[in-house]
Amino acid sequence: MNMKQTFFALQKKLGFSASFVLTMGVTIGVFLAVAVLYYVTLLQPLSYQKQTNLFVLESKIQGHPRAPKVSMYPYPVVTDIYKHQTHLDSVAIVTYGDDILFSLPSKPTVNLAFATPEYFQLLDVEYELGTGLSSENTLESSTPEAVISYQLWQDKFNSNPDILGEKVMLDSVSYTIIGVTSEDFIEPQLYEVGLKTDVFLPWPFNSVPERARNSWSNFAPNLFVLSYKSNDSPVSFIESQLTSQVNERWKQEVIGRKSFEGMSLKMELKPLKDVVIGDGRDIYFVMLLGGIGLLLIASTNVLNLLISRLSEQSRSLAIRAALGANKWHLVKHLYSEVFTLMFASLVVSLLVASLLFSVIRGEMQLVFPRAQEVSVNGFTILIASLTAFILSILLTLLPSLSINYKKLKSVVQGSGKGSGIQVSAKARKFALIFEVFIASVISIFSIMYLWSALAVINAPTHFKIDDVTQVQLTYSSGDGITEEEFTSVIEQIQGELLSMAEVESVSNSSSPFNGFSGRSVTKVVNDERFTVRSKYIDDEYFTIIDQQLSAGRTFSATEVKEGALVAVINESFSESFGGPNSAINSLISMRDEQYQIVGVVKDIHLPKVEGQEFRIYRPAPEKNSNFIVQLKPGMTLEPQSILNLIDRVNPRFTLYKMTELKSLYNQATFFEIVTVVISTLLLVVILFLCAVGLYGVISYGVNLRSVEIGTKLAIGSSRLKMKLAIVKENSIHFAIGFLSSALIIGYLIWKQHITEFVVSVFISSFVVSSAALLAVVVCASYLPINNLLRKNILQIIKGE
Amino acid sequence: MDNFVVELKDICKKFELEHMQTDALKNINLQIKKGEYLSISGPSGCGKSTLLSILGMLDAPSSGEYLLNGKNVAELSDTEGARVRNKEIGFIFQSFNLIDEINVFDNIALPLSYRDNKPSNAEIKQKVEECIELVGLSSRLLHYPKQLSGGQQQRVSIARALVTNPSILLVDEATGNLDSKSGDAVMEVFSNLNQQGTTICAVTHDTRYMDHASRQLKLLDGVFWQNEEIRQAI
Numbered sequence A: 001m002n003m004k005q006t007f008f009a010l011q012k013k014l015g016f017s018a019s020f021v022l023t024m025g026v027t028i029g030v031f032l033a034v035a036v037l038y039y040v041t042l043l044q045p046l047s048y049q050k051q052t053n054l055f056v057l058e059s060k061i062q063g064h065p066r067a068p069k070v071s072m073y074p075y076p077v078v079t080d081i082y083k084h085q086t087h088l089d090s091v092a093i094v095t096y097g098d099d100i101l102f103s104l105p106s107k108p109t110v111n112l113a114f115a116t117p118e119y120f121q122l123l124d125v126e127y128e129l130g131t132g133l134s135s136e137n138t139l140e141s142s143t144p145e146a147v148i149s150y151q152l153w154q155d156k157f158n159s160n161p162d163i164l165g166e167k168v169m170l171d172s173v174s175y176t177i178i179g180v181t182s183e184d185f186i187e188p189q190l191y192e193v194g195l196k197t198d199v200f201l202p203w204p205f206n207s208v209p210e211r212a213r214n215s216w217s218n219f220a221p222n223l224f225v226l227s228y229k230s231n232d233s234p235v236s237f238i239e240s241q242l243t244s245q246v247n248e249r250w251k252q253e254v255i256g257r258k259s260f261e262g263m264s265l266k267m268e269l270k271p272l273k274d275v276v277i278g279d280g281r282d283i284y285f286v287m288l289l290g291g292i293g294l295l296l297i298a299s300t301n302v303l304n305l306l307i308s309r310l311s312e313q314s315r316s317l318a319i320r321a322a323l324g325a326n327k328w329h330l331v332k333h334l335y336s337e338v339f340t341l342m343f344a345s346l347v348v349s350l351l352v353a354s355l356l357f358s359v360i361r362g363e364m365q366l367v368f369p370r371a372q373e374v375s376v377n378g379f380t381i382l383i384a385s386l387t388a389f390i391l392s393i394l395l396t397l398l399p400s401l402s403i404n405y406k407k408l409k410s411v412v413q414g415s416g417k418g419s420g421i422q423v424s425a426k427a428r429k430f431a432l433i434f435e436v437f438i439a440s441v442i443s444i445f446s447i448m449y450l451w452s453a454l455a456v457i458n459a460p461t462h463f464k465i466d467d468v469t470q471v472q473l474t475y476s477s478g479d480g481i482t483e484e485e486f487t488s489v490i491e492q493i494q495g496e497l498l499s500m501a502e503v504e505s506v507s508n509s510s511s512p513f514n515g516f517s518g519r520s521v522t523k524v525v526n527d528e529r530f531t532v533r534s535k536y537i538d539d540e541y542f543t544i545i546d547q548q549l550s551a552g553r554t555f556s557a558t559e560v561k562e563g564a565l566v567a568v569i570n571e572s573f574s575e576s577f578g579g580p581n582s583a584i585n586s587l588i589s590m591r592d593e594q595y596q597i598v599g600v601v602k603d604i605h606l607p608k609v610e611g612q613e614f615r616i617y618r619p620a621p622e623k624n625s626n627f628i629v630q631l632k633p634g635m636t637l638e639p640q641s642i643l644n645l646i647d648r649v650n651p652r653f654t655l656y657k658m659t660e661l662k663s664l665y666n667q668a669t670f671f672e673i674v675t676v677v678i679s680t681l682l683l684v685v686i687l688f689l690c691a692v693g694l695y696g697v698i699s700y701g702v703n704l705r706s707v708e709i710g711t712k713l714a715i716g717s718s719r720l721k722m723k724l725a726i727v728k729e730n731s732i733h734f735a736i737g738f739l740s741s742a743l744i745i746g747y748l749i750w751k752q753h754i755t756e757f758v759v760s761v762f763i764s765s766f767v768v769s770s771a772a773l774l775a776v777v778v779c780a781s782y783l784p785i786n787n788l789l790r791k792n793i794l795q796i797i798k799g800e
Numbered sequence B: 001m002d003n004f005v006v007e008l009k010d011i012c013k014k015f016e017l018e019h020m021q022t023d024a025l026k027n028i029n030l031q032i033k034k035g036e037y038l039s040i041s042g043p044s045g046c047g048k049s050t051l052l053s054i055l056g057m058l059d060a061p062s063s064g065e066y067l068l069n070g071k072n073v074a075e076l077s078d079t080e081g082a083r084v085r086n087k088e089i090g091f092i093f094q095s096f097n098l099i100d101e102i103n104v105f106d107n108i109a110l111p112l113s114y115r116d117n118k119p120s121n122a123e124i125k126q127k128v129e130e131c132i133e134l135v136g137l138s139s140r141l142l143h144y145p146k147q148l149s150g151g152q153q154q155r156v157s158i159a160r161a162l163v164t165n166p167s168i169l170l171v172d173e174a175t176g177n178l179d180s181k182s183g184d185a186v187m188e189v190f191s192n193l194n195q196q197g198t199t200i201c202a203v204t205h206d207t208r209y210m211d212h213a214s215r216q217l218k219l220l221d222g223v224f225w226q227n228e229e230i231r232q233a234i
C-alpha cells in the first residue's frame, strides 16, 4: 500500500473522490448524530452519582373516568409527604415558575426552580462558586437565598467572580446569591423538556397562591417529589405504603365533598431517568433506523461507484496481476483507496455531526430531553471511526468479489476481450431489490411521520390565531399594591391599548393556549361529577378569538364586572346535558358555588390534546395581568410602544411577555414542525440517493447487455419494445423490494396499537411511497436504455 | 532434464466464443534450456501471444503439461502461481503495459512490492537504479509513462521485467511498435542480457532480429514447423 501513489491517483479522479466523500461523509454524519442521540438519551446513565437510586414519586388520580394520565398533586399532599414520609431515604420537593429579574437593567425573564435543600444533595450538584441552599431552610422559615446557573452567571453577570453576596430581585423579594452551579451540572428537566432553570430559590418562596397552598382538591402538574431510595427496599412495597399513607390524610381532608367520592391517589416511584426521557422512546429508534437505512443506501451507491472505478482500473489491475500481484495484493490496493477516501469521509462526518449536534442542543432542545448531553466527544469519534472502518472493509471486499482473477491475468495480453471485472447478474438484482427495500422502508416511515405531524399541525383550532397577540404584564415594585389600584391600572392600560391605531379590540383574558385549570364540577340536578378545564374570561374574549356560539349567549360587561355566577360551557360538555339547547339554564356547582349555564360555545382544539375536553368559561371576578389584543388586519404591535404605554400609565408595571397566538401555536406544535422538517429532508435525500443508486446499477447492467440488445434490434425488435422490456424487468425488482418492506412495516404496526388513524396513515404512506419510488425506478431504468438506444445498432453491438 | 527452465508437453489451447471454436495452439512440445535465447516467429494470428501467455502463466492451457523449473504449474494455487510468476518470470508485452498513473521508478519497483518479504526501500532503490541503467534511461526515473517515447516505454518495461532477476524473460513483439532505431537499441539490450546469462524466449514476426537468437522456431496455425518443412509445405 503506497499512500503517496493512492493520493496522487485519487487527485486525478476528483469527481469520483468528491462523490464518495460527500455521500459517505454526510450519511455517516447523520447516522452518527442519530446513533449518539439514541445512546445518550436511552442508554447513557444520567450524570448524577446516585442516579440508579433516584426516583420521582408520582401521584396518579384513580377512580375517575376522565382523570389525566400525568402525575398531579394537591400542594398540601406534597408538603405532607416531604414532612412525614419515612419510607424513602431522602426526599426533595421542587416546583417551577418564571419571573422577571428586576435587579438587572435588561429586566430579563428567568426560569425559576423552588426546591428544598435536599434537591442539591440528591443530585450531587457541584458549584463553580459558593454552595447550594443551606439545610437550615425549612418549609416554615427560609432565608431568601439564591443559587444561579452557570449559564445565567455567564450571560447576565459577565462571569463576575465576586457575585456571591450580591442580591437578585424577583417578585418583590431580594435574594442573596450564595452559589453558582458548575458548568457540568445538567439539571433533570422534570416539568418541561428544554426548560432550563436560571435561578434556584428555597421552596417556600414559590409562586403558588396562598389559596392553592392550602387546597387539598386543587391538583397541579408542576409539583415534583424527587427521592432517594436505597437498594434494599423494594419499589412496590414503598409505593403501597406511601399510597395508603397519602390517601388516609387526603381522604380525611376532602371527606363529605361529593366530587371526590370514590377517588384516590396512587403513588408511583418512577426512575428519574424514565421521567427525564419521558414518552416517545420510539422516535429515537425510528430515527436510528432511518440513519442506518440512509447509511445502507449510501453504501450501496458508493459500492456502485467503486465498481465503476474498478472497471476503469481493470487494465492497471491486470498488469499488476501479470507482474505477480496475487488477489490479496489487489484487494490491498483497492483498500488503500477506499481507506483514504473513508478517512476523509470520517472528517466530514464529524463536521456534519457536530453541526447537527449544535442544532439539537440549540433549536431542538425543546424536543430532545437530553439534548445538552450530545457532543462530539471520544465516544462519538469512536463510533465514527468504527463505522468508517467497518464500511471501508466492506466497501473493499464487496467490489473485489467482482474481480475474476484468472480472467484478469489474461487480459493484459489481448485487448478488449472482456475486462476480468464483472458484477454478476444476481448481485445486481440483489442490489436493486435491496435499494428499493431500504428506500421504501424509510420513505413509508417518513411519510407516516410526516402525515401524522401534518395532521396535528393542520388540525383546525376552531378559533382565530391570526392577528391576535397575547400581552402579559407584571407588577414590578417591592411594595404591595391594593386590589383597587391594580384594577384601575389594568383598566387604564386596557383603555390605552384600545386607543392604539393598530388595535381593533382588547380582552382582559389570557389566550386559549393558557389559563385553563382542572376543576371538579357537579350537576346540581343529579350530583353527577365531571372533571373540566375552567377558564376566567371577560365579555370580549369569544369575539376576539372568534369562537362561535352554538346556543344561548355570552357574558355581558355587567356580568363580568360583578363576577356573576353564570357560565358558558363547550359543546362536548353540553352533550352530558343532552345537547347545547338543553344545557342552557342548567345549574352546576363548583367549590360550593352554583353557576347557571347561559351559553354553549363550539369546541376548540388545542394541538396534541387528545379527544375533547369538557370546558367551562366563567366571568373573571377580578382583573388580571393578561390581555389578548386583536389587531387590525395586517398590523403588528411593537413591544417598545407597549412598554412606553405601560410606563405612561404606571411605571411600577412592565411588559412581561408579548406573543402572537400564531407563535404560541407554533410553540405548541414545535415537535410536529421538527418532525415535518426531518422527515421531509429524509424523504428527499433517500429518494435522491435511491435514484442515483438504481441508475448506476441499471445502466451498468444495460451496458453489459449491449451486444444482446444490439443483436435483438438487428433482427427486428423495435426500440420501444426494448425500453419497455427493461422498465418492466426493473419494475418487478421494485415490486419485490417495495412489497416486502410494506409487509414488514404493516406487520410491525399490526403488532402495536392499531387505530383507524394509524391504518389510514399507513395506507396513504404506502400509496405515496409506492408512487414516488415507482417513478424513481421507471426513470432510473428508462434513462440508461434510452441513452444506449440513441446510438446506431452497430455501435450498440460493438459496445462502443 | 533438470536443466530445462521450461518444458511444454502436448500443450493445446482452444478458445470458445459463442459456438465457435478456435484451436490457437495444437499439441505444442517445447523445451528451453537455461541460458538459451529462443526466438519464435510466425504470421499474425498464429498463436505466438497465446503461447507466451501460457509460458508466462497468464493463461492456462486447455490440455497438456507445463513444467517451469521442473514444477508442474497446473498444481499451483492462484497465490502460489502469483508468487512464481513474480519471482521466475519477466514478461515484456507487445504493448508495454506500463501503469500510467505512477512514475517510471514506481513502475519498475512494482514487482518488488509483491514479494513475500518485501525488500527495504534502500534495496529497492538500488535494484531499480541498476535495472534502469541496463536499459540506459537513468535520467527518466521520475517521468510518467505518457511523457516517454514508445521505445523508452519499452525499455522501462524491460527494466521492470528484470528487476526480480527472473529465470526467464518472455518477450512479446518487443519491437513491433518501435521504429527501427529504437528497435535496434532494444534488441541490443536483449543480446547483452543473454550474454550475461539470462534465458530469453522472444516472439516476433519481424525476421530482422531472429539472428540475435541462439535457436529459432516457426509457428504456423498453432503448430511448430522446421524450416525445411515450411519450404516443402509451400
Ligand SMILES: Nc1ncnc2c1ncn2[C@@H]1O[C@H](COP(=O)(O)OP(=O)(O)OP(=O)(O)O)[C@@H](O)[C@H]1O
Binding pocket: A414, A417, B015, B016, B017, B022, B023, B024, B043, B044, B045, B046, B047, B048, B049, B050, B051, B205
Ligand atoms: N481470448 C481469446 N478468445 C478467443 N480467441 C482468441 C483469444 N486469444 C486469441 N485468440 C485467437 O487465437 C489465435 C491466436 O491468437 P494470438 O493472439 O496468439 O496470435 P498472435 O500470433 O500473437 O498474433 P499477432 O502477431 O497479431 O500478435 C487467433 O486466431 C486469435 O483470434
Ligand SMILES: [Mg+2]
Binding pocket: B048, B049, B050, B094, B172, B173
Ligand atoms: Mg500477439
